[in-house]
Amino acid sequence: DAKTTQPPSMDCAEGRAANLPCNHSTISGNEYVYWYRQIHSQGPQYIIHGLKNNETNEMASLIITEDRKSSTLILPHATLRDTAVYYCIVRATNAGKSTFGDGTTLTVKP
Amino acid sequence: NAGVTQTPKFRILKIGQSMTLQCTQDMNHNYMYWYRQDPGMGLKLIYYSVGAGITDKGEVPNGYNVSRSTTEDFPLRLELAAPSQTSVYFCASSSDSFSGNTIYFGEGSWLTVV
Numbered sequence: 001d002a003k004t005t006q007p008p009s010m011d012c013a014e015g016r017a018a019n020l021p022c023n024h025s026t027i028s029g030n031e032y033v034y035w036y037r038q039i040h041s042q043g044p045q046y047i048i049h050g051l052k053n054n055e056t057n058e059m060a061s062l063i064i065t066e067d068r069k070s071s072t073l074i075l076p077h078a079t080l081r082d083t084a085v086y087y088c089i090v091r092a093t094n095a096g097k098s099t100f101g102d103g104t105t106l107t108v109k110p
Numbered sequence: 111n112a113g114v115t116q117t118p119k120f121r122i123l124k125i126g127q128s129m130t131l132q133c134t135q136d137m138n139h140n141y142m143y144w145y146r147q148d149p150g151m152g153l154k155l156i157y158y159s160v161g162a163g164i165t166d167k168g169e170v171p172n173g174y175n176v177s178r179s180t181t182e183d184f185p186l187r188l189e190l191a192a193p194s195q196t197s198v199y200f201c202a203s204s205s206d207s208f209s210g211n212t213i214y215f216g217e218g219s220w221l222t223v224v
Contacts, residue, residue, distance in 0.1 A: 043200050043217050046212045046214070049212070094206055096158055098143065
């Protein structure tokens with residue numbers, strides 16, 4: 001699995017968009033970009049994933065650059081409940097080993 | 111849907127004791143994982159399995175053992191517990207679908223070694 005680089009922490013004002021970046025410059029052609037978040041000490045939860053096209057679901061949007069070396073998770077209207085650690089990982093569909101880094105701690109402030 | 115179930119939720123061990131963290135999933139996933147998370151840190155992969163009878167080391171396997179005799183179960187064994195193994199342990203599973211394979215996590219097991 002390719003390694004990812006994320007900023008350790010970010011702040012966002014409540015109601016504003018939160019844009020969380022992730023660098024994955026060594027990503028391979030068959031690797032997807034996945035985003036998870038972990039609230040307090042709960043088990044991480046899936047948010048969204050993509051291969052090369054931008055993706056949107058009810059939780060967030062994922063923007064992947066054309067060269068696929070970086071991506072941005074967008075929470076369009078952040079709420080206090082979005083305060084969490086956000087993990088960006090890349091993995092192939094048939095990859096067994098899946099590692100997580102330290103993620104980005106997002107703090108949404110009133 | 112039960113998803114990924116871990117037991118016990120909390121456990122206090124004395125140094126040198128052994129124990130097994132149980133993990134079972136009901137999604138018929140081939141891939142299963144054990145992670146540990148120390149306070150304020152990210153997830154570290156301990157062991158993983160790509161199917162029954164197949165296991166492999168992750169980033170931090172020392173002091174742990176696993177087995178995978180069935181698709182559903184992936185127990186993690188701690189031998190000779192040490193204070194450094196005080197952590198939160200997460201079991202997880204995923205499919206090997208070619209359309210993407212989301213990882214599903216259990217709720218975690220809090221282990222303290224004193």
